[in-house]
Amino acid sequence: MNNRDFAKRDFSGLRVTLGGGMAVQRVVSEKWLEVTGCPIIEGYGLSETSPTATLNPPDTTAVPGSIGLPVPSTEIAILDDDDQPLPSGQAGEIAIRGPQVMDGYWNCPEETARVMTPEGYFKSGDVGVMDERGFVRIVDRKKDMILVSGFNVYPNEVEGVVAMHPGVLECACIGQPDARSGEAVKLFVVPQDDSLTEEQLFAYCREQLSGYKKPKYIEFRKELPKTNVGKILRRELREETVVA
Structure with a gap:
């Protein structure tokens, strides 16, 4: 499309x-x-x-x-x-x-x-x-659930909201280890064009998501890892984050 x-x-x-x-x-x-x-x-x-x-x-x-x-x-x-x-x-x-x-x-x-x-x-x-x-x-x-300060965050919900932003082509989110909250939401975004900024996306998420569901980190990518049939591989994103 x-x-x-x-x-x-x-x-x-x-x-x-x-x-x-x-x-x-x-x-x-x-x-x-x-x-x-x-x-x-x-x-x-x-x-x-x-x-x-x-x-x-x-x-x-x-x-x-x-x-x-x-x-x-x-x-x-x-x-x-x-x-x-x-x-x-x-x-x-x-x-x-x-x-x-x-x-x-x-x-x-x-x-x-x-x-x-x-x-x-x-x-x-x-x-x-x-x-x-x-x-x-x-x-x-179940294994993709993110636990933020004892609250369950499901990536599908966050991704569904972020995908509604007109500047987002596709996105994925994972849990990143965080000393304060146990885990924090990290969002990976492929933008529609170069006009989208992290500040705009943070502001959008503050308006659309509850506090504990808001991404703490946003990373722009040109593409996201996928299977041969186009399914986004959160596992690879998690592995990259752990290595980093």
């Missing part, structure tokens, strides 16, 4: 657009719908679920930001740190049970025991919330 010629295409033949691999940011969904006239239908799954676990119905306008409902014969539970089910509206680890879920990791019984509950649910490592209708929304990866 950042290619100016893209919007000139004829999208009359486009019937379905699927999003997966990472959360589709709101600004991306809205722009895609505006340009193509076709909503992005988000789904969710992992290699361990062969790979689909949830999918939105074709009409996603009623549940923005959702990864949808469990696919047929599949059950989703939201678990606390003791693997106990949480009520709707509370954030916890997404757990999946169904015929497409693996029996276990090959020749790795200890790792299998770590991710499978006695009831046969696979613990995904993703934090999510389920509403009263059964629609699930991903909050973030």
Whole structure:
């Protein structure tokens, strides 16, 4: 969509657009719908679920930001740190049970025991919330959560807000060790052009984010590390920060 010629295409033949691999940011969904006239239908799954676990119905306008409902014969539970089910509206680890879920990791019984509950649910490592209708929304990866002075900060939320800034092309945030707060939010930004400044972005974040969620550090980059399918690699950014 950042290619100016893209919007000139004829999208009359486009019937379905699927999003997966990472959360589709709101600004991306809205722009895609505006340009193509076709909503992005988000789904969710992992290699361990062969790979689909949830999918939105074709009409996603009623549940923005959702990864949808469990696919047929599949059950989703939201678990606390003791693997106990949480009520709707509370954030916890997404757990999946169904015929497409693996029996276990090959020749790795200890790792299998770590991710499978006695009831046969696979613990995904993703934090999510389920509403009263059964629609699930991903909050973030459990291991990507940033702990600032005892408060949980989820990178997806920060990135979603920052991505709405017109001067930001793409962004990612991680937790950086901090002597005062334990961890602090560090934001990496690829700007649309050279006119964007750190001061402008700091001011924007002060207006849009709660105090403990605001980035303490901002670093501009020409590009961000990604997988072959375009998923931003926060892990590499964390490793770079630790080395530095």
